[in-house]
Amino acid sequence: MSSRTLYDKVWNFHQVKELPGGSTQLFIGLHLIHEVTSPQAFSALNEKKLGVKFPNLTVATVDHIVPTSNQQRPFSDPLAEEMLATLEKNCKTHKIKFHGIGSDSQGVVHVMAPELGLTQPGMTVACGDSHTSTHGAFGAIAFGIGTSQVRDVLASQSLAMNKLKVRRIWVEGELQKGVYAKDLILHIIRHLGVKGGVGFAYEFAGPAIEKLSMEGRMTICNMAIEGGARCGYINPDETTFEYIKGKEHAPKGKEWDKAISWWKSLASDSKATFDDEIQLDGSSIEPTVTWGITPGQGISIKETIPNPDLLPKNEQQIAKDACKYMNLKPDEPIEGQSIDVCFIGSCTNGRLSDLQEASKIVKGNTVAAGIRAFVVPGSQKVAKEAKEKGLDKIFLKAGFEWREPGCSMCLAMNPDKLEGRQISASSSNRNFKGRQGSANGRTLLMSPAMVAAAAINGKVTDVRKFLQK
Amino acid sequence: MNQKFPKGEIKSIQGRSFTIKGDDIDTDRIIPARFLKCVSFSALGEQVFADDRKELKGNHPFDLDHNKGANILIVNDNFGCGSSREHAPQALMRWGIRLIIGESFAEIFFGNCLALGIPCLTASKEEIVKLQNLVEKDNNQIWEFNLKNLSISNQKETVKLILDEGPYKMLYSGKWDATSQLLDEEEKINKTFKNLPYLNNFKQEI
Numbered sequence: 001m002s003s004r005t006l007y008d009k010v011w012n013f014h015q016v017k018e019l020p021g022g023s024t025q026l027f028i029g030l031h032l033i034h035e036v037t038s039p040q041a042f043s044a045l046n047e048k049k050l051g052v053k054f055p056n057l058t059v060a061t062v063d064h065i066v067p068t069s070n071q072q073r074p075f076s077d078p079l080a081e082e083m084l085a086t087l088e089k090n091c092k093t094h095k096i097k098f099h100g101i102g103s104d105s106q107g108v109v110h111v112m113a114p115e116l117g118l119t120q121p122g123m124t125v126a127c128g129d130s131h132t133s134t135h136g137a138f139g140a141i142a143f144g145i146g147t148s149q150v151r152d153v154l155a156s157q158s159l160a161m162n163k164l165k166v167r168r169i170w171v172e173g174e175l176q177k178g179v180y181a182k183d184l185i186l187h188i189i190r191h192l193g194v195k196g197g198v199g200f201a202y203e204f205a206g207p208a209i210e211k212l213s214m215e216g217r218m219t220i221c222n223m224a225i226e227g228g229a230r231c232g233y234i235n236p237d238e239t240t241f242e243y244i245k246g247k248e249h250a251p252k253g254k255e256w257d258k259a260i261s262w263w264k265s266l267a268s269d270s271k272a273t274f275d276d277e278i279q280l281d282g283s284s285i286e287p288t289v290t291w292g293i294t295p296g297q298g299i300s301i302k303e304t305i306p307n308p309d310l311l312p313k314n315e316q317q318i319a320k321d322a323c324k325y326m327n328l329k330p331d332e333p334i335e336g337q338s339i340d341v342c343f344i345g346s347c348t349n350g351r352l353s354d355l356q357e358a359s360k361i362v363k364g365n366t367v368a369a370g371i372r373a374f375v376v377p378g379s380q381k382v383a384k385e386a387k388e389k390g391l392d393k394i395f396l397k398a399g400f401e402w403r404e405p406g407c408s409m410c411l412a413m414n415p416d417k418l419e420g421r422q423i424s425a426s427s428s429n430r431n432f433k434g435r436q437g438s439a440n441g442r443t444l445l446m447s448p449a450m451v452a453a454a455a456i457n458g459k460v461t462d463v464r465k466f467l468q469k
Numbered sequence: 470m471n472q473k474f475p476k477g478e479i480k481s482i483q484g485r486s487f488t489i490k491g492d493d494i495d496t497d498r499i500i501p502a503r504f505l506k507c508v509s510f511s512a513l514g515e516q517v518f519a520d521d522r523k524e525l526k527g528n529h530p531f532d533l534d535h536n537k538g539a540n541i542l543i544v545n546d547n548f549g550c551g552s553s554r555e556h557a558p559q560a561l562m563r564w565g566i567r568l569i570i571g572e573s574f575a576e577i578f579f580g581n582c583l584a585l586g587i588p589c590l591t592a593s594k595e596e597i598v599k600l601q602n603l604v605e606k607d608n609n610q611i612w613e614f615n616l617k618n619l620s621i622s623n624q625k626e627t628v629k630l631i632l633d634e635g636p637y638k639m640l641y642s643g644k645w646d647a648t649s650q651l652l653d654e655e656e657k658i659n660k661t662f663k664n665l666p667y668l669n670n671f672k673q674e675i
Contacts, residue, residue: 013664013665013666014661014665015661016654016657016658016661017654017657019650020638020642020644020650021634021635021636021637021638021639021642021644022634022635022638023635025650025651025654025657025658027658027661027662027665029665029667029668036505036554037553037554037555039508039509040508040509040510040555043508043509048648050648050652053658054662057668064505065506077506079506079507080506082508083506083507083508086508120667122666122667123667128553128555129552129553130551130552130553130577132553143577144553144577145553145577145580146553146554146555146558146577146580146581146584147555147556147559147581148555148581148584148585148646148647149580149581149584149647151648152647152648152651155648155651155652156648156651156652156658157658157662158651158658158661159647159651160647160650160651162633162635194493194547194550195493195546195547195550195573195575198547198573198575198576199576225577228547228550228575228576230576230577251667251671255670255671258666258670258671258672259666259667259671262666262667262671294493294495294550314492314546317491317492318491318492318493321491411497411502411552412502412503413502413503413505413506430495430497430551430552432495432497432498432551433497433498433520434497434498434501434520435497435502437502437503439501439520439523439524440524
């Protein structure tokens with residue numbers, strides 16, 4: 001009986017050849033590009049007088065630099081406009097499909113590609129963006145690459161890669177009410193560390209994972225990279241097939257049945273051997289919030305800011321730096337910490353179900369005085385569906401701003417930025433120093449529902465209090 | 470920048486060195502996102518560690534006079550974590566860095582550096598601390614990195630370094646710029662394409 005993981009099987013299908021250095025030339029089945037990491041790759045291609053080998057296997061959108069308040073062209077920021085115009089030109093020259101501004105399929109690259117059915121089980125997916133791990137939720141090997149590698153994929157549809165080890169993270173039980181995929185992945189990163197996954201692909205499995213929707217699974221895989229794992233994946237199952245069915249690029253008719261049987265064959269074998277295995281109980285996880293400057297510095301809503309001196313030695317220095325930067329005192333509770341800005345969006349948590357869960361908290365309430373709160377749908381499709389369900393009105397009525405799709409304040413390469421020492425409750429993925437656009441701005445990562453609760457109360461709040469009402 | 474960008478075989482690197490201390494230094498710190506608004510990498514050298522440098526008002530290692538012209542950087546654990554932006558190694562390279570030695574590196578950052586011909590080598594925490602102390606004792610010493618011996622030395626002291634076989638071979642042979650290698654066997658690329666069910670109507674006989 002075979003004892004291979006999904007990672008082994010998908011890897012084997014895509015092996016082109018062994019390279020002299022010992023790495024593998026790996027075929028890339030789906031290449032996604034955006035405006036930030038592709039222009040220099042196209043320039044390099046031109047310098048080398050090379051073309052794009054399989055233009056049909058690259059798909060482009062624009063997300064990082066787009067303003068979310070007014071998307072009229074030309075953008076008011078000339079640099080942003082230049083980046084978009086460059087991508088438009090490159091796509092046109094090389095006959096690459098571009099889901100640009102004005103298209104109903106534009107959006108954050110890791111939100112729009114799954115929506116179109118582009119992401120499917122068994123693929124290799126690469127993109128010049130570390131959160132490409134998101135697509136592993138479908139049972140694909142998906143990983144972020146640098147610009148030189150974007151050039152290589154454009155030129156050869158392949159990359160020189162070293163095979164990773166596989167660590168299975170088995171999650172028993174079921175997430176409790178008020179606890180979401182975001183809490184689970186923050187909990188995992190807290191316990192395995194921000195570099196625990198270096199050299200590994202993470203296979204997320206077990207009852208708690210199987211019960212997650214595709215959107216929840218994408219949240220989990222999205223943040224594998226925050227735990228150091230370049231690639232995270234979940235075995236495809238009925239939930240996966242149900243999500244893909246009927247999407248624009250999904251297999252149709254007879255092909256659909258063939259596709260399902262192939263996809264099913266890719267799941268890790270029941271006797272698969274893993275390089276490492278970890279088990280945890282999903283039922284005992286509580287809403288989780290980061291307090292520090294790495295995504296690994298998370299605690300449950302019921303805990304207090306850790307005392308750096310009591311942490312393991314290798315965590316002490318960064319914990320001290322974090323306390324100082326965040327202006328948080330050891331042993332203080334995280335619940336009740338006041339905030340200035342609330343951001344719901346990003347490739348981690350900008351999907352319809354994220355907005356739905358947050359809207360349940362917001363409905364009938366009002367954003368606390370002095371808080372700036374805004375919702376940025378992950379894509380045009382998310383925005384449209386949310387509006388059809390009246391979510392925009394719920395948020396607007398409560399005092400949230402309702403914006404146009406883009407990466408927004410996750411990384412602040414656009415007008416959405418923290419100012420000065422402002423502190424945000426954010427549904428995004430990184431709480432690094434300066435990440436949200438102010439060199440000394442501060443970020444608390446949490447689930448979209450927790451961000452909504454924080455907006456209403458003006459401080460970090462246990463979302464379960466709203467759900468009991 | 471005075472030095473030429475890396476080219477061909479990289480078997481040795483000579484020069485002065487300095488340290489950036491701290492674990493988990495992410496690529497947002499190496500190059501903040503606002504500097505990613507560009508269609509060329511050319512201006513990034515001056516923007517490396519922009520926010521940290523501003524905060525330290527001229528006292529950041531990348532601003533200190535005696536570090537000007539140095540080309541070897543000694544760092545700590547999980548350097549280059551976070552975003553995949555190649556802008557980070559590009560900024561370091563365009564400032565003048567040609568070699569990075571640390572306790573460990575984030576995977577995407579390591580690969581991005583290799584693709585530019587900038588070796589990233591590791592050593593144990595103890596060895597890195599020892600090396601950082603040696604480097605800081607005298608900013609003017611010339612260090613010599615030798616790929617074949619996997620070591621860096623200032624004539625008196627030598628620190629052994631670690632590098633996997635794959636990147637070692639790529640640097641040694643000069644084949645770290647992967648594009649031409651990847652294009653060598655077009656037929657095999659096409660064959661792989663034709664054998665992928667999802668690119669061929671999910672044909673069963675595959």
